[in-house]
Amino acid sequence: MELRNYRDADEDALADLWQRCDLMRNPLNDAHKDIAFCLSGGHGEILILEDEGEIVASAMLGQDGHRGWIYYVAVDPARQGQDLGRRIMAAAEARLQASGVPKVQLLVRGSNTQVVGFYQRLGYMMDPANLMSRRLDGNPLPIGHQMNDEPVIVTYLEMLERGSLPHIVPKTRNHALIGAHDITVGFYRYLYDAVGRPWYWTDRKKLSDAELATIIQDEAVETYVLYVGGVPAGFYELDFRTMPTAELAYFGIMPEFIGMGLGPYLLGQALDMLWHKEPARVLVNTCTLDHPKALPLYQRFGFRPYDQQKVPAPWQDVNNVLDFA
Ligand SMILES: CC(C)(COP(=O)(O)OP(=O)(O)OC[C@H]1O[C@@H](n2cnc3c(N)ncnc32)[C@H](O)[C@@H]1OP(=O)(O)O)[C@@H](O)C(=O)NCCC(=O)NCCS
Structure with a gap:
Protein backbone atom coordinates (compact mmCIF):
# COMPACT_ATOMS: atom_id res chain seq x y z
CA MET A 1 0.00 0.00 0.00
CA LEU A 122 -9.84 9.39 16.30
CA GLY A 123 -10.09 11.91 19.13
CA TYR A 124 -12.19 14.62 17.45
CA MET A 125 -14.79 16.43 19.52
CA MET A 126 -17.87 18.44 18.67
CA ASP A 127 -16.96 22.09 19.03
CA PRO A 128 -19.52 24.22 20.82
CA ALA A 129 -19.60 26.59 17.86
CA ASN A 130 -22.16 27.30 15.19
CA LEU A 131 -20.98 27.11 11.64
CA MET A 132 -22.25 30.07 9.67
CA SER A 133 -21.73 30.53 5.97
CA ARG A 134 -22.68 32.65 3.02
CA ARG A 135 -22.04 31.85 -0.60
CA LEU A 136 -20.02 34.36 -2.58
CA ASP A 137 -20.90 32.94 -5.99
CA GLY A 138 -24.58 33.92 -5.96
CA ASN A 139 -25.83 30.34 -5.70
CA PRO A 140 -28.50 29.57 -3.12
CA LEU A 141 -27.24 27.55 -0.18
CA PRO A 142 -28.35 23.96 -0.65
CA ILE A 143 -28.33 21.98 2.55
CA GLY A 144 -29.19 18.40 3.31
CA HIS A 145 -31.33 16.18 1.14
CA GLN A 146 -33.51 18.94 -0.31
CA MET A 147 -31.04 20.26 -2.84
CA ASN A 148 -33.09 23.00 -4.39
CA ASP A 149 -34.89 26.16 -3.57
CA GLU A 150 -38.37 24.69 -3.70
CA PRO A 151 -40.64 25.59 -0.82
CA VAL A 152 -41.41 22.96 1.77
CA ILE A 153 -44.94 21.57 1.65
CA VAL A 154 -46.62 20.99 5.00
CA THR A 155 -49.50 18.52 5.02
CA TYR A 156 -52.03 18.93 7.84
CA LEU A 157 -53.84 15.74 8.83
CA GLU A 158 -56.76 15.00 11.12
CA MET A 159 -58.49 12.03 12.66
CA LEU A 160 -62.09 12.42 13.78
CA GLU A 161 -62.64 9.09 15.45
CA ARG A 162 -60.46 6.52 17.04
CA GLY A 163 -61.07 3.73 14.52
CA SER A 164 -59.27 0.45 14.92
CA LEU A 165 -55.60 1.18 15.42
CA PRO A 166 -53.22 -1.49 14.16
CA HIS A 167 -51.67 -3.38 17.07
CA ILE A 168 -47.90 -3.21 16.63
CA VAL A 169 -45.42 -5.15 18.69
CA PRO A 170 -41.84 -3.93 18.13
CA LYS A 171 -39.09 -6.41 17.33
CA THR A 172 -37.01 -5.24 20.27
CA ARG A 173 -37.81 -6.74 23.65
CA ASN A 174 -35.80 -4.37 25.79
CA HIS A 175 -37.80 -1.22 25.17
CA ALA A 176 -39.69 0.98 27.60
CA LEU A 177 -41.99 3.95 27.08
CA ILE A 178 -41.85 6.38 29.95
CA GLY A 179 -43.69 9.66 30.51
CA ALA A 180 -41.28 12.52 31.23
CA HIS A 181 -43.22 14.47 33.84
CA ASP A 182 -42.05 18.03 34.45
CA ILE A 183 -39.50 17.50 31.71
CA THR A 184 -36.48 19.76 32.00
CA VAL A 185 -35.61 22.15 29.19
CA GLY A 186 -32.17 20.56 28.76
CA PHE A 187 -33.53 17.04 28.36
CA TYR A 188 -36.24 18.25 26.01
CA ARG A 189 -33.74 20.12 23.86
CA TYR A 190 -31.61 16.97 23.68
CA LEU A 191 -34.59 14.84 22.55
CA TYR A 192 -35.74 17.44 20.02
CA ASP A 193 -32.31 17.79 18.47
CA ALA A 194 -31.49 14.07 18.50
CA VAL A 195 -34.73 13.21 16.69
CA GLY A 196 -35.19 16.32 14.59
CA ARG A 197 -31.73 17.27 13.39
CA PRO A 198 -31.78 15.16 10.18
CA TRP A 199 -35.20 16.61 9.34
CA TYR A 200 -34.36 20.27 10.01
CA TRP A 201 -36.64 20.71 12.99
CA THR A 202 -36.00 24.26 14.10
CA ASP A 203 -39.25 25.67 15.53
CA ARG A 204 -38.52 24.84 19.14
CA LYS A 205 -34.88 25.92 18.81
CA LYS A 206 -36.03 29.48 18.24
CA LEU A 207 -37.64 29.60 21.69
CA SER A 208 -35.85 30.83 24.78
CA ASP A 209 -35.59 28.43 27.71
CA ALA A 210 -38.41 30.26 29.48
CA GLU A 211 -40.69 30.18 26.43
CA LEU A 212 -39.99 26.50 25.90
CA ALA A 213 -40.56 25.65 29.56
CA THR A 214 -43.98 27.35 29.44
CA ILE A 215 -45.07 24.93 26.72
CA ILE A 216 -43.45 21.65 27.65
CA GLN A 217 -44.16 21.97 31.38
CA ASP A 218 -47.82 22.89 30.82
CA GLU A 219 -50.09 20.32 32.48
CA ALA A 220 -51.88 19.81 29.18
CA VAL A 221 -48.69 18.92 27.32
CA GLU A 222 -47.24 15.45 27.75
CA THR A 223 -43.89 14.07 26.57
CA TYR A 224 -43.18 10.36 26.39
CA VAL A 225 -39.72 8.97 25.78
CA LEU A 226 -38.99 5.63 24.16
CA TYR A 227 -35.93 3.87 25.55
CA VAL A 228 -34.25 0.86 23.98
CA GLY A 229 -31.81 -0.90 26.27
CA GLY A 230 -31.97 2.08 28.62
CA VAL A 231 -30.98 4.55 25.89
CA PRO A 232 -33.36 7.25 24.55
CA ALA A 233 -34.47 6.14 21.08
CA GLY A 234 -37.38 8.47 20.30
CA PHE A 235 -40.14 10.56 21.78
CA TYR A 236 -43.54 12.05 21.20
CA GLU A 237 -45.29 15.09 22.54
CA LEU A 238 -49.06 15.26 22.99
CA ASP A 239 -50.74 18.65 23.21
CA PHE A 240 -54.16 18.83 24.89
CA ARG A 241 -54.15 22.61 25.40
CA THR A 242 -56.85 23.21 22.83
CA MET A 243 -59.22 20.39 23.78
CA PRO A 244 -61.47 19.03 22.42
CA THR A 245 -58.84 19.21 19.70
CA ALA A 246 -55.71 17.29 20.59
CA GLU A 247 -52.46 17.32 18.67
CA LEU A 248 -49.58 14.96 18.14
CA ALA A 249 -47.16 17.88 18.27
CA TYR A 250 -43.87 16.06 17.76
CA PHE A 251 -43.11 12.45 17.06
CA GLY A 252 -39.94 10.71 15.95
CA ILE A 253 -37.28 8.07 16.26
CA MET A 254 -33.58 8.89 16.62
CA PRO A 255 -31.46 8.08 13.54
CA GLU A 256 -29.64 5.16 15.18
CA PHE A 257 -32.97 3.41 15.82
CA ILE A 258 -34.69 4.00 12.48
CA GLY A 259 -35.43 0.81 10.56
CA MET A 260 -36.19 -1.31 13.64
CA GLY A 261 -39.97 -1.09 13.28
CA LEU A 262 -40.20 1.26 16.27
CA GLY A 263 -42.02 4.07 14.40
CA PRO A 264 -45.34 2.25 13.94
CA TYR A 265 -45.19 0.99 17.53
CA LEU A 266 -44.54 4.46 18.90
CA LEU A 267 -47.27 6.03 16.78
CA GLY A 268 -49.76 3.39 17.95
CA GLN A 269 -48.92 4.20 21.58
CA ALA A 270 -49.20 7.95 20.98
CA LEU A 271 -52.62 7.61 19.36
CA ASP A 272 -53.83 5.31 22.10
CA MET A 273 -52.94 7.95 24.68
CA LEU A 274 -54.43 10.77 22.64
CA TRP A 275 -57.78 9.03 22.18
CA HIS A 276 -57.83 7.95 25.81
CA LYS A 277 -58.68 11.59 26.68
CA GLU A 278 -61.63 11.46 24.27
CA PRO A 279 -60.88 14.42 22.02
CA ALA A 280 -63.24 15.27 19.15
CA ARG A 281 -60.36 15.68 16.73
CA VAL A 282 -56.69 14.70 16.64
CA LEU A 283 -54.24 16.66 14.49
CA VAL A 284 -50.75 16.08 13.20
CA ASN A 285 -48.69 17.67 10.47
CA THR A 286 -45.72 16.57 8.44
CA CYS A 287 -43.66 18.24 5.74
CA THR A 288 -41.60 17.30 2.72
CA LEU A 289 -38.42 17.57 4.78
CA ASP A 290 -39.59 14.79 7.11
CA HIS A 291 -38.79 11.13 6.60
CA PRO A 292 -40.61 10.08 3.40
CA LYS A 293 -42.40 7.33 5.31
CA ALA A 294 -43.98 9.74 7.80
CA LEU A 295 -46.97 10.75 5.68
CA PRO A 296 -47.92 7.19 4.58
CA LEU A 297 -47.48 6.04 8.18
CA TYR A 298 -49.92 8.66 9.49
CA GLN A 299 -52.40 7.74 6.75
CA ARG A 300 -52.07 4.04 7.54
CA PHE A 301 -53.11 4.79 11.10
CA GLY A 302 -56.22 6.66 9.94
CA PHE A 303 -55.16 10.30 9.58
CA ARG A 304 -56.65 12.12 6.58
CA PRO A 305 -55.07 15.22 5.00
CA TYR A 306 -57.27 18.31 5.23
CA ASP A 307 -54.89 21.06 4.14
CA GLN A 308 -51.53 21.70 2.55
CA GLN A 309 -49.38 24.83 2.69
CA LYS A 310 -46.14 25.93 1.14
CA VAL A 311 -43.63 27.42 3.55
CA PRO A 312 -40.06 28.60 2.99
CA ALA A 313 -37.35 26.02 3.63
CA PRO A 314 -35.68 26.57 7.03
CA TRP A 315 -32.48 27.74 5.35
CA GLN A 316 -34.36 30.41 3.42
CA ASP A 317 -35.49 32.02 6.66
CA VAL A 318 -32.86 34.50 7.76
CA ASN A 319 -34.15 34.45 11.33
CA ASN A 320 -33.62 30.74 11.61
CA VAL A 321 -31.26 28.87 13.85
CA LEU A 322 -28.22 28.33 11.70
CA ASP A 323 -26.97 25.04 13.02
CA PHE A 324 -27.56 22.50 10.31
CA ALA A 325 -24.49 22.84 8.09
C1 LIG B 1 -15.75 7.50 7.43
C2 LIG B 1 -14.78 6.59 6.72
C3 LIG B 1 -13.70 7.44 6.09
C4 LIG B 1 -14.14 5.65 7.78
O1 LIG B 1 -13.13 4.87 7.17
P1 LIG B 1 -12.86 3.34 7.60
O2 LIG B 1 -11.66 2.89 6.87
O3 LIG B 1 -14.10 2.56 7.41
O4 LIG B 1 -12.57 3.47 9.16
P2 LIG B 1 -11.41 2.72 9.99
O5 LIG B 1 -11.45 1.25 9.66
O6 LIG B 1 -10.10 3.39 9.79
O7 LIG B 1 -11.93 2.95 11.47
C5 LIG B 1 -11.15 3.57 12.49
C6 LIG B 1 -11.93 3.44 13.80
O8 LIG B 1 -13.16 4.16 13.71
C7 LIG B 1 -14.26 3.29 13.94
N1 LIG B 1 -15.34 3.65 13.02
C8 LIG B 1 -15.32 3.66 11.67
N2 LIG B 1 -16.50 4.08 11.18
C9 LIG B 1 -17.27 4.34 12.26
C10 LIG B 1 -18.58 4.80 12.43
N3 LIG B 1 -19.35 5.08 11.38
N4 LIG B 1 -19.07 4.95 13.68
C11 LIG B 1 -18.30 4.67 14.76
N5 LIG B 1 -17.03 4.24 14.66
C12 LIG B 1 -16.53 4.08 13.43
C13 LIG B 1 -13.73 1.90 13.62
O9 LIG B 1 -14.47 0.92 14.30
C14 LIG B 1 -12.30 1.99 14.11
O10 LIG B 1 -12.32 1.88 15.51
P3 LIG B 1 -11.22 1.05 16.36
O11 LIG B 1 -10.35 2.10 16.95
O12 LIG B 1 -12.02 0.32 17.35
O13 LIG B 1 -10.47 0.17 15.41
C15 LIG B 1 -15.47 5.69 5.69
O14 LIG B 1 -16.53 4.99 6.30
C16 LIG B 1 -16.06 6.47 4.50
O15 LIG B 1 -15.38 6.69 3.52
N6 LIG B 1 -17.37 6.85 4.58
C17 LIG B 1 -18.05 7.51 3.48
C18 LIG B 1 -17.52 8.90 3.23
C19 LIG B 1 -17.71 9.83 4.41
O16 LIG B 1 -18.76 9.91 5.02
N7 LIG B 1 -16.61 10.58 4.71
C20 LIG B 1 -16.60 11.55 5.76
C21 LIG B 1 -17.06 12.86 5.27
S1 LIG B 1 -17.10 14.05 6.59
Whole structure:
Protein backbone atom coordinates (compact mmCIF):
# COMPACT_ATOMS: atom_id res chain seq x y z
CA MET A 1 0.00 0.00 0.00
CA GLU A 2 1.41 3.38 -0.98
CA LEU A 3 0.65 6.78 0.56
CA ARG A 4 1.30 9.51 -1.97
CA ASN A 5 0.16 12.86 -3.26
CA TYR A 6 -2.51 13.16 -5.92
CA ARG A 7 -1.37 12.96 -9.56
CA ASP A 8 -3.23 14.27 -12.61
CA ALA A 9 -3.94 10.73 -13.79
CA ASP A 10 -5.98 10.12 -10.58
CA GLU A 11 -8.69 12.64 -11.45
CA ASP A 12 -11.44 10.33 -12.75
CA ALA A 13 -10.79 7.55 -10.25
CA LEU A 14 -10.82 10.02 -7.37
CA ALA A 15 -14.06 11.63 -8.55
CA ASP A 16 -15.53 8.14 -8.82
CA LEU A 17 -14.42 7.27 -5.25
CA TRP A 18 -16.10 10.39 -3.86
CA GLN A 19 -19.24 9.58 -5.79
CA ARG A 20 -19.33 6.02 -4.44
CA CYS A 21 -18.76 7.36 -0.93
CA ASP A 22 -21.81 9.62 -1.33
CA LEU A 23 -19.74 12.77 -0.89
CA MET A 24 -21.09 14.49 -4.01
CA ARG A 25 -24.67 15.10 -2.85
CA ASN A 26 -24.41 18.83 -3.04
CA PRO A 27 -24.87 19.63 -6.74
CA LEU A 28 -22.76 22.77 -6.30
CA ASN A 29 -19.72 20.59 -5.54
CA ASP A 30 -18.04 19.44 -8.74
CA ALA A 31 -15.27 16.93 -7.97
CA HIS A 32 -13.14 17.97 -10.95
CA LYS A 33 -13.39 21.67 -10.13
CA ASP A 34 -12.76 21.04 -6.43
CA ILE A 35 -9.61 19.06 -7.20
CA ALA A 36 -8.31 21.73 -9.58
CA PHE A 37 -9.10 24.56 -7.17
CA CYS A 38 -7.49 22.82 -4.21
CA LEU A 39 -4.25 22.35 -6.10
CA SER A 40 -4.23 25.69 -7.91
CA GLY A 41 -3.24 28.12 -5.18
CA GLY A 42 -0.66 26.20 -3.20
CA HIS A 43 -3.04 26.25 -0.23
CA GLY A 44 -4.06 22.62 -0.30
CA GLU A 45 -3.08 19.10 -1.21
CA ILE A 46 -4.75 15.76 -1.73
CA LEU A 47 -3.44 12.58 -0.19
CA ILE A 48 -4.10 9.21 -1.75
CA LEU A 49 -3.73 5.67 -0.45
CA GLU A 50 -3.15 3.33 -3.36
CA ASP A 51 -3.29 -0.44 -3.27
CA GLU A 52 -2.43 -2.56 -6.31
CA GLY A 53 -3.09 0.32 -8.68
CA GLU A 54 -6.45 1.26 -7.10
CA ILE A 55 -7.18 4.40 -5.08
CA VAL A 56 -8.58 3.06 -1.82
CA ALA A 57 -8.66 6.23 0.31
CA SER A 58 -8.35 9.98 0.03
CA ALA A 59 -8.17 13.15 2.09
CA MET A 60 -7.99 16.78 0.95
CA LEU A 61 -6.21 19.07 3.37
CA GLY A 62 -5.05 22.59 3.65
CA GLN A 63 -4.45 25.43 6.03
CA ASP A 64 -6.04 28.84 5.82
CA GLY A 65 -3.33 30.75 7.67
CA HIS A 66 -4.92 30.02 11.03
CA ARG A 67 -6.34 26.49 11.19
CA GLY A 68 -5.92 23.25 9.31
CA TRP A 69 -8.90 21.76 7.49
CA ILE A 70 -9.56 18.27 6.15
CA TYR A 71 -12.13 17.55 3.44
CA TYR A 72 -13.13 14.65 1.20
CA VAL A 73 -12.15 11.88 3.61
CA ALA A 74 -13.20 8.76 1.76
CA VAL A 75 -12.46 5.07 1.89
CA ASP A 76 -13.56 2.74 -0.90
CA PRO A 77 -16.82 1.19 0.41
CA ALA A 78 -15.39 -2.29 -0.24
CA ARG A 79 -12.38 -1.48 1.96
CA GLN A 80 -14.05 0.31 4.87
CA GLY A 81 -13.46 -1.01 8.37
CA GLN A 82 -9.85 -1.98 7.60
CA ASP A 83 -8.14 0.96 9.30
CA LEU A 84 -7.65 2.88 6.05
CA GLY A 85 -9.71 5.82 7.31
CA ARG A 86 -7.48 6.06 10.36
CA ARG A 87 -4.33 5.86 8.20
CA ILE A 88 -5.31 8.59 5.76
CA MET A 89 -6.41 10.86 8.61
CA ALA A 90 -3.13 10.29 10.47
CA ALA A 91 -1.20 11.20 7.33
CA ALA A 92 -3.28 14.33 6.75
CA GLU A 93 -2.84 15.42 10.38
CA ALA A 94 0.91 14.87 10.20
CA ARG A 95 1.16 17.16 7.18
CA LEU A 96 -0.89 19.85 8.88
CA GLN A 97 1.12 19.57 12.06
CA ALA A 98 4.29 19.99 10.05
CA SER A 99 2.86 23.19 8.58
CA GLY A 100 2.57 24.59 12.10
CA VAL A 101 -1.21 24.94 12.52
CA PRO A 102 -2.26 24.28 16.12
CA LYS A 103 -5.69 22.80 15.36
CA VAL A 104 -7.38 20.76 12.67
CA GLN A 105 -11.09 21.12 11.88
CA LEU A 106 -13.53 19.39 9.60
CA LEU A 107 -17.18 19.60 8.63
CA VAL A 108 -19.59 16.69 8.85
CA ARG A 109 -22.81 17.08 6.92
CA GLY A 110 -25.77 17.22 9.30
CA SER A 111 -27.34 14.13 7.77
CA ASN A 112 -24.09 12.10 7.90
CA THR A 113 -24.68 11.12 11.51
CA GLN A 114 -22.95 7.75 11.15
CA VAL A 115 -19.53 9.18 10.50
CA VAL A 116 -19.38 11.22 13.69
CA GLY A 117 -18.43 8.05 15.60
CA PHE A 118 -15.43 7.53 13.31
CA TYR A 119 -14.03 10.97 14.03
CA GLN A 120 -14.74 10.63 17.73
CA ARG A 121 -12.76 7.40 17.69
CA LEU A 122 -9.84 9.39 16.30
CA GLY A 123 -10.09 11.91 19.13
CA TYR A 124 -12.19 14.62 17.45
CA MET A 125 -14.79 16.43 19.52
CA MET A 126 -17.87 18.44 18.67
CA ASP A 127 -16.96 22.09 19.03
CA PRO A 128 -19.52 24.22 20.82
CA ALA A 129 -19.60 26.59 17.86
CA ASN A 130 -22.16 27.30 15.19
CA LEU A 131 -20.98 27.11 11.64
CA MET A 132 -22.25 30.07 9.67
CA SER A 133 -21.73 30.53 5.97
CA ARG A 134 -22.68 32.65 3.02
CA ARG A 135 -22.04 31.85 -0.60
CA LEU A 136 -20.02 34.36 -2.58
CA ASP A 137 -20.90 32.94 -5.99
CA GLY A 138 -24.58 33.92 -5.96
CA ASN A 139 -25.83 30.34 -5.70
CA PRO A 140 -28.50 29.57 -3.12
CA LEU A 141 -27.24 27.55 -0.18
CA PRO A 142 -28.35 23.96 -0.65
CA ILE A 143 -28.33 21.98 2.55
CA GLY A 144 -29.19 18.40 3.31
CA HIS A 145 -31.33 16.18 1.14
CA GLN A 146 -33.51 18.94 -0.31
CA MET A 147 -31.04 20.26 -2.84
CA ASN A 148 -33.09 23.00 -4.39
CA ASP A 149 -34.89 26.16 -3.57
CA GLU A 150 -38.37 24.69 -3.70
CA PRO A 151 -40.64 25.59 -0.82
CA VAL A 152 -41.41 22.96 1.77
CA ILE A 153 -44.94 21.57 1.65
CA VAL A 154 -46.62 20.99 5.00
CA THR A 155 -49.50 18.52 5.02
CA TYR A 156 -52.03 18.93 7.84
CA LEU A 157 -53.84 15.74 8.83
CA GLU A 158 -56.76 15.00 11.12
CA MET A 159 -58.49 12.03 12.66
CA LEU A 160 -62.09 12.42 13.78
CA GLU A 161 -62.64 9.09 15.45
CA ARG A 162 -60.46 6.52 17.04
CA GLY A 163 -61.07 3.73 14.52
CA SER A 164 -59.27 0.45 14.92
CA LEU A 165 -55.60 1.18 15.42
CA PRO A 166 -53.22 -1.49 14.16
CA HIS A 167 -51.67 -3.38 17.07
CA ILE A 168 -47.90 -3.21 16.63
CA VAL A 169 -45.42 -5.15 18.69
CA PRO A 170 -41.84 -3.93 18.13
CA LYS A 171 -39.09 -6.41 17.33
CA THR A 172 -37.01 -5.24 20.27
CA ARG A 173 -37.81 -6.74 23.65
CA ASN A 174 -35.80 -4.37 25.79
CA HIS A 175 -37.80 -1.22 25.17
CA ALA A 176 -39.69 0.98 27.60
CA LEU A 177 -41.99 3.95 27.08
CA ILE A 178 -41.85 6.38 29.95
CA GLY A 179 -43.69 9.66 30.51
CA ALA A 180 -41.28 12.52 31.23
CA HIS A 181 -43.22 14.47 33.84
CA ASP A 182 -42.05 18.03 34.45
CA ILE A 183 -39.50 17.50 31.71
CA THR A 184 -36.48 19.76 32.00
CA VAL A 185 -35.61 22.15 29.19
CA GLY A 186 -32.17 20.56 28.76
CA PHE A 187 -33.53 17.04 28.36
CA TYR A 188 -36.24 18.25 26.01
CA ARG A 189 -33.74 20.12 23.86
CA TYR A 190 -31.61 16.97 23.68
CA LEU A 191 -34.59 14.84 22.55
CA TYR A 192 -35.74 17.44 20.02
CA ASP A 193 -32.31 17.79 18.47
CA ALA A 194 -31.49 14.07 18.50
CA VAL A 195 -34.73 13.21 16.69
CA GLY A 196 -35.19 16.32 14.59
CA ARG A 197 -31.73 17.27 13.39
CA PRO A 198 -31.78 15.16 10.18
CA TRP A 199 -35.20 16.61 9.34
CA TYR A 200 -34.36 20.27 10.01
CA TRP A 201 -36.64 20.71 12.99
CA THR A 202 -36.00 24.26 14.10
CA ASP A 203 -39.25 25.67 15.53
CA ARG A 204 -38.52 24.84 19.14
CA LYS A 205 -34.88 25.92 18.81
CA LYS A 206 -36.03 29.48 18.24
CA LEU A 207 -37.64 29.60 21.69
CA SER A 208 -35.85 30.83 24.78
CA ASP A 209 -35.59 28.43 27.71
CA ALA A 210 -38.41 30.26 29.48
CA GLU A 211 -40.69 30.18 26.43
CA LEU A 212 -39.99 26.50 25.90
CA ALA A 213 -40.56 25.65 29.56
CA THR A 214 -43.98 27.35 29.44
CA ILE A 215 -45.07 24.93 26.72
CA ILE A 216 -43.45 21.65 27.65
CA GLN A 217 -44.16 21.97 31.38
CA ASP A 218 -47.82 22.89 30.82
CA GLU A 219 -50.09 20.32 32.48
CA ALA A 220 -51.88 19.81 29.18
CA VAL A 221 -48.69 18.92 27.32
CA GLU A 222 -47.24 15.45 27.75
CA THR A 223 -43.89 14.07 26.57
CA TYR A 224 -43.18 10.36 26.39
CA VAL A 225 -39.72 8.97 25.78
CA LEU A 226 -38.99 5.63 24.16
CA TYR A 227 -35.93 3.87 25.55
CA VAL A 228 -34.25 0.86 23.98
CA GLY A 229 -31.81 -0.90 26.27
CA GLY A 230 -31.97 2.08 28.62
CA VAL A 231 -30.98 4.55 25.89
CA PRO A 232 -33.36 7.25 24.55
CA ALA A 233 -34.47 6.14 21.08
CA GLY A 234 -37.38 8.47 20.30
CA PHE A 235 -40.14 10.56 21.78
CA TYR A 236 -43.54 12.05 21.20
CA GLU A 237 -45.29 15.09 22.54
CA LEU A 238 -49.06 15.26 22.99
CA ASP A 239 -50.74 18.65 23.21
CA PHE A 240 -54.16 18.83 24.89
CA ARG A 241 -54.15 22.61 25.40
CA THR A 242 -56.85 23.21 22.83
CA MET A 243 -59.22 20.39 23.78
CA PRO A 244 -61.47 19.03 22.42
CA THR A 245 -58.84 19.21 19.70
CA ALA A 246 -55.71 17.29 20.59
CA GLU A 247 -52.46 17.32 18.67
CA LEU A 248 -49.58 14.96 18.14
CA ALA A 249 -47.16 17.88 18.27
CA TYR A 250 -43.87 16.06 17.76
CA PHE A 251 -43.11 12.45 17.06
CA GLY A 252 -39.94 10.71 15.95
CA ILE A 253 -37.28 8.07 16.26
CA MET A 254 -33.58 8.89 16.62
CA PRO A 255 -31.46 8.08 13.54
CA GLU A 256 -29.64 5.16 15.18
CA PHE A 257 -32.97 3.41 15.82
CA ILE A 258 -34.69 4.00 12.48
CA GLY A 259 -35.43 0.81 10.56
CA MET A 260 -36.19 -1.31 13.64
CA GLY A 261 -39.97 -1.09 13.28
CA LEU A 262 -40.20 1.26 16.27
CA GLY A 263 -42.02 4.07 14.40
CA PRO A 264 -45.34 2.25 13.94
CA TYR A 265 -45.19 0.99 17.53
CA LEU A 266 -44.54 4.46 18.90
CA LEU A 267 -47.27 6.03 16.78
CA GLY A 268 -49.76 3.39 17.95
CA GLN A 269 -48.92 4.20 21.58
CA ALA A 270 -49.20 7.95 20.98
CA LEU A 271 -52.62 7.61 19.36
CA ASP A 272 -53.83 5.31 22.10
CA MET A 273 -52.94 7.95 24.68
CA LEU A 274 -54.43 10.77 22.64
CA TRP A 275 -57.78 9.03 22.18
CA HIS A 276 -57.83 7.95 25.81
CA LYS A 277 -58.68 11.59 26.68
CA GLU A 278 -61.63 11.46 24.27
CA PRO A 279 -60.88 14.42 22.02
CA ALA A 280 -63.24 15.27 19.15
CA ARG A 281 -60.36 15.68 16.73
CA VAL A 282 -56.69 14.70 16.64
CA LEU A 283 -54.24 16.66 14.49
CA VAL A 284 -50.75 16.08 13.20
CA ASN A 285 -48.69 17.67 10.47
CA THR A 286 -45.72 16.57 8.44
CA CYS A 287 -43.66 18.24 5.74
CA THR A 288 -41.60 17.30 2.72
CA LEU A 289 -38.42 17.57 4.78
CA ASP A 290 -39.59 14.79 7.11
CA HIS A 291 -38.79 11.13 6.60
CA PRO A 292 -40.61 10.08 3.40
CA LYS A 293 -42.40 7.33 5.31
CA ALA A 294 -43.98 9.74 7.80
CA LEU A 295 -46.97 10.75 5.68
CA PRO A 296 -47.92 7.19 4.58
CA LEU A 297 -47.48 6.04 8.18
CA TYR A 298 -49.92 8.66 9.49
CA GLN A 299 -52.40 7.74 6.75
CA ARG A 300 -52.07 4.04 7.54
CA PHE A 301 -53.11 4.79 11.10
CA GLY A 302 -56.22 6.66 9.94
CA PHE A 303 -55.16 10.30 9.58
CA ARG A 304 -56.65 12.12 6.58
CA PRO A 305 -55.07 15.22 5.00
CA TYR A 306 -57.27 18.31 5.23
CA ASP A 307 -54.89 21.06 4.14
CA GLN A 308 -51.53 21.70 2.55
CA GLN A 309 -49.38 24.83 2.69
CA LYS A 310 -46.14 25.93 1.14
CA VAL A 311 -43.63 27.42 3.55
CA PRO A 312 -40.06 28.60 2.99
CA ALA A 313 -37.35 26.02 3.63
CA PRO A 314 -35.68 26.57 7.03
CA TRP A 315 -32.48 27.74 5.35
CA GLN A 316 -34.36 30.41 3.42
CA ASP A 317 -35.49 32.02 6.66
CA VAL A 318 -32.86 34.50 7.76
CA ASN A 319 -34.15 34.45 11.33
CA ASN A 320 -33.62 30.74 11.61
CA VAL A 321 -31.26 28.87 13.85
CA LEU A 322 -28.22 28.33 11.70
CA ASP A 323 -26.97 25.04 13.02
CA PHE A 324 -27.56 22.50 10.31
CA ALA A 325 -24.49 22.84 8.09
C1 LIG B 1 -15.75 7.50 7.43
C2 LIG B 1 -14.78 6.59 6.72
C3 LIG B 1 -13.70 7.44 6.09
C4 LIG B 1 -14.14 5.65 7.78
O1 LIG B 1 -13.13 4.87 7.17
P1 LIG B 1 -12.86 3.34 7.60
O2 LIG B 1 -11.66 2.89 6.87
O3 LIG B 1 -14.10 2.56 7.41
O4 LIG B 1 -12.57 3.47 9.16
P2 LIG B 1 -11.41 2.72 9.99
O5 LIG B 1 -11.45 1.25 9.66
O6 LIG B 1 -10.10 3.39 9.79
O7 LIG B 1 -11.93 2.95 11.47
C5 LIG B 1 -11.15 3.57 12.49
C6 LIG B 1 -11.93 3.44 13.80
O8 LIG B 1 -13.16 4.16 13.71
C7 LIG B 1 -14.26 3.29 13.94
N1 LIG B 1 -15.34 3.65 13.02
C8 LIG B 1 -15.32 3.66 11.67
N2 LIG B 1 -16.50 4.08 11.18
C9 LIG B 1 -17.27 4.34 12.26
C10 LIG B 1 -18.58 4.80 12.43
N3 LIG B 1 -19.35 5.08 11.38
N4 LIG B 1 -19.07 4.95 13.68
C11 LIG B 1 -18.30 4.67 14.76
N5 LIG B 1 -17.03 4.24 14.66
C12 LIG B 1 -16.53 4.08 13.43
C13 LIG B 1 -13.73 1.90 13.62
O9 LIG B 1 -14.47 0.92 14.30
C14 LIG B 1 -12.30 1.99 14.11
O10 LIG B 1 -12.32 1.88 15.51
P3 LIG B 1 -11.22 1.05 16.36
O11 LIG B 1 -10.35 2.10 16.95
O12 LIG B 1 -12.02 0.32 17.35
O13 LIG B 1 -10.47 0.17 15.41
C15 LIG B 1 -15.47 5.69 5.69
O14 LIG B 1 -16.53 4.99 6.30
C16 LIG B 1 -16.06 6.47 4.50
O15 LIG B 1 -15.38 6.69 3.52
N6 LIG B 1 -17.37 6.85 4.58
C17 LIG B 1 -18.05 7.51 3.48
C18 LIG B 1 -17.52 8.90 3.23
C19 LIG B 1 -17.71 9.83 4.41
O16 LIG B 1 -18.76 9.91 5.02
N7 LIG B 1 -16.61 10.58 4.71
C20 LIG B 1 -16.60 11.55 5.76
C21 LIG B 1 -17.06 12.86 5.27
S1 LIG B 1 -17.10 14.05 6.59
